[in-house]
Amino acid sequence: MAEDILPCDIDRAVEPFGLVIFGASGDLARRKLIPSLYNLYLRDALPERFFIVGAARTVYNDTSYRDVVRDSIGSDRGGKVDEFLKHIFYQDIVYDQYDSYTSLKRKLSALSRRYRTGGNLLFYFAVPPSLSGLIIEAVGKKGLNRGRGWVRLVMEKPFGSNLEDARRLNRTVHAYFKEESIFRIDHYLGKETVQDILLFRFANSIFEPLWNRNYIDHVQITAAETIGVGSRAGYYDSTGILRDMFQNHLIQLLSIIALEPPAVFEPKRIREEKVKVFRSLRRVSKDEIPEVSVFGQYKSGRVNGEVLPGYRDEKGIDPNSVTPTFAAIRVFIDNWRWQGVPFYLRSGKRLKRRVTEVSVHFHDLPHSIFGPEIGSVIEPNVLVFRIQPEESIELRFQSKLPGTRLCVREVKMAFSYRGEQEMGLPDAYERVLLDCMRGDHMLFVGQEGVELAWEFFMPFIEFLDGGGAGKSVRFYSPGTWGPRAADGFIRRDGRAWWVK
Structure with missing residues (x-):
């Protein structure tokens, strides 16, 4: 070595x-x-x-x-x-x-x-x-x-504004450009930690055997922002959180966590495995949407002594808008590896802190041999891929506290990219721009992947656009983790949000 x-x-x-x-x-x-x-x-x-x-x-x-x-x-x-x-x-x-x-x-x-x-x-x-x-x-x-x-x-992104629009845009593009000349960008895929998920899974033999329903209880993907819509008000009010974050960034992160190992590490093979994940997503009917999702919109409030406007108070926003700025959705993948494992996707604006991370939560112990004398609950292991603001990977596990008694504590092994290079890490846009110049499709989304992602989220979008938003969008205060219903949503499954 x-x-x-x-x-x-x-x-x-x-x-x-x-x-x-x-x-x-x-x-x-x-x-x-x-x-x-x-x-x-x-x-x-x-x-x-x-x-x-x-x-x-x-x-x-x-x-x-x-x-x-x-x-x-x-x-x-x-x-x-x-x-x-x-x-x-x-x-x-x-x-x-x-x-x-x-x-x-x-x-x-x-x-x-x-x-x-x-x-x-x-x-x-x-x-x-x-x-x-x-x-x-x-x-x-x-x-x-x-x-x-x-x-x-x-x-x-977003590539189109709905499934039919994406298909129409693909037809227009293909009239003048071949697929190999098209780069549908998702800058999240250019972040170091996102790329490292694949290396972590397939270059380390100790983790991939555990990467399935037998050992993993659930997965959480959170992308939280502290800012409001700002100068993007006009764009955002016609887009909303699902088109802005879920149909692209979050579903791409999910696919990288869930995909099967390709035969070789090549752009075409990675795309094929991601498409298989999208095909396996459990479709949701409009009637089921209130059971598998929560939507919210930030209202005015005070954060760190500063009074912040509500979404409806932002310049360029309809004062009666019901466009969601927060969503939490439970997703299942119906295949052999992930059957029964829920993926919880959550994103919003004006939340408590800026953070994007994927947390993989392993099952509880089937049986504890220690009994009540250890003095605390043994928590399940958690593997965290932190994408921003500080790109890092950490593994949470249990260890004994020093001393004569048998006391347990949670500790973590952590790796951070901070200080890795003299100029700092390349920005995600730097990486994807360079790959476009080089003609490398590894970090880009293909036609079928785009259309399948739209297909999955269309029932949610149609539910909101068809009047469901007025009944389902709940207000939340800035500087919080969204509407209270989001906590109840995951608590009903016997779980809690990792990022809090």
């Missing part, structure tokens, strides 16, 4: 390319994409020859958009902002006018020659789902999907 840890930094094998960001003046581009691209530049992960073109309805020129990019990056960490900005350009565009794409095509041709990128192009759709199909049609009809090099398409 090697004594030293081998370096495992970012793969820098990226060909020259051009990147077009549709929606470049929006929140996602400014908060996530631009800082992540600059971080990749600082890590020397980008090739020498590349260019980035921002495209949006907002009117900028190259110079004024570079000011936007500079503001998005913030402090000149690394001292290379001016150097990076030389690769930044802008083209204002009217999404439903084809002439705009003619101007964009001319700009891309000139920049491709200037930077000698060989025609390699990456289109990033940082736009609402309602605009995606429109832009794809225009890109295809103007021939921007064809070039001397590779042309790839990156699409943000």
Whole structure:
């Protein structure tokens, strides 16, 4: 065994390319994409020859958009902002006018020659789902999907707004792009701990034999945020918590926990196993939804001395909105490995703390040999994959307290990624952006996976959109863990929320 840890930094094998960001003046581009691209530049992960073109309805020129990019990056960490900005350009565009794409095509041709990128192009759709199909049609009809090099398409979640919309969008995309050129992004899959779940399961022989209904009692997946909807109010009120978090992030985490071992560690094989999980999800009828779920919406309240507005008080929100900002759902997977094991999914805004983690709860002891003299209850073992804010893995187990009496305590073995690299861990967007540039589909969702995920959640969405929200959405105070009904929901099964 090697004594030293081998370096495992970012793969820098990226060909020259051009990147077009549709929606470049929006929140996602400014908060996530631009800082992540600059971080990749600082890590020397980008090739020498590349260019980035921002495209949006907002009117900028190259110079004024570079000011936007500079503001998005913030402090000149690394001292290379001016150097990076030389690769930044802008083209204002009217999404439903084809002439705009003619101007964009001319700009891309000139920049491709200037930077000698060989025609390699990456289109990033940082736009609402309602605009995606429109832009794809225009890109295809103007021939921007064809070039001397590779042309790839990156699409943000949610992919469509419901099952039929997702199918329609897939048909539109496939009219101009092959499946291998499409990258449906879920940035949660770019987080180190999420990727490590697969390594943890399949590279350690002590855990995989226990990874089934015989040893695991239940699994909890929580994604909690302390913030409200903020500037995303318009988007969020037409989306809600199920489309924003469950249909993508949470169901993807579930699939990684539950999938069968593939024959080889390849993107296609991983996708196939995830699809098998989605097919095995126990379907829920609309009549069953109140029994397997809880929905909530945050109200106004005080947190740490600050008065926070309720969801209905947020700018741009209908004062009578019943859009849920919290949900808890119990899910079953009807296959040999997981039969009878509940998966509890929970997510919400304005909750007590920001945390995303998966906790795997093992069965109670079948029989305790110790009796009452140990002085405490022996708790079941828990394995925790903490995805944010501090990426880590920990195993909870029982141990004896030092002393002459037989006293038991819960202890943990923990591993944290903190301090692993000098520059810190790559952000999830850094990882998925780089994989798009390299053409690696490992962390991306395929057509069938997207449609099956929508298919599973459609009864819930139809229940809420069809009037069920008015009866089922309960108010909760900010800084709590959601409506009280969520605690009763899991308590009825004889269990309790791990994250609290």
